[in-house]
Amino acid sequence: MLDDRKSNTFAYFQVLLYLICLYVQRPKVQLLIEYMKQHFWDPATYSVPELKISYKETMKRLRAKYYGYIVIMLVCASAFCYGRIALDGRHVPENMTFKSYIPPGVNFWALFAWQHIQATGTINILTSMDFCICSIVSLTTLQFRLLRYEVETLFDGFENDQNGSNEFKNKFRKCNGHHNFLLSFTTMVVNTFSMLMFIYMGVIVIILCIETYLLFCM
Structure with missing residues (x-):
């Protein structure tokens, strides 16, 4: 039972980290999305x-x-939710979703269904946060690929006159501005998610160490 408490505690702590990033840091995440909408070049125009x-x-x-x-x-x-009850079939706390205590008079299936709310919330939080980061990256x-193309073709298609010189300056200014924006944007992404990822990986390492220790102590 102590091992189950540790596993559940670490699982809730992992979800708590994601909630902190989603809700406490939501202004930064929203700002990142707004910057993407306003300043990202549209690949469909190429x-x-x-x-x-x-x-x-x-x-x-x-x-x-x-x-x-x-x-x-x-x-x-x-x-995780149905494996134990499918193999064992007994209506005991060990076969609950989170191996929780069943109070007297409480139906097993009612409590089992109730814990699906927590399980569903956990899955949604993990999925949304992971793919938010994956999509942004x-x-x-x-x-950066679009910017590279613009820089590589910086001198293409300009006439050797005043108009061509102005077009070159405008294109160069556009590339320089977008490059500076991408640098600041990536810095903002790092500042928003780096601490979360550091703590998240730390929790995973701690869980692996504890589980490995308990496995070899059995």
Whole structure:
């Protein structure tokens, strides 16, 4: 029972970290999304086949990651919630979703269904936070590819006159401004999520160490 309490405590602590980032740091997350809407270049406006292919591949990978993540999460959640009761079949606390105490007079299935609220909330929080970070990083990477293309073609298509010089200056200014924006944007992303990831990985390492120790002590 003590091991179950430790596992549940670490699981709740992990979800708490995500809640802190989602709700306590929500102004920063919302600001990141607003910056993406306002300042990110639209890949659909480019007629270059390589950029269109890169954009489609990025979105395809994001979609594949999302579906794969959902499948893995659902399989793990189903095994965690229903695996013990399916194999054992007894209406005992050890077969509850979180192996919790069943008070006298409380129906097993009623409490089992009630704990699905916590389990569903946990899955939704983990999924939303993970894919928020994954989407921001992937789309920012695509912006650097667009910027690279603009810099590589900086001297293409300009006439050797005053108008061409002005167009070059405008394009150079545009690339320089977008580069500075991406640098500040990535810094903001790091400042928003780095501490969360550090603590999150620390919790995972602690859980692995404790579980390994308990495994070898059995």
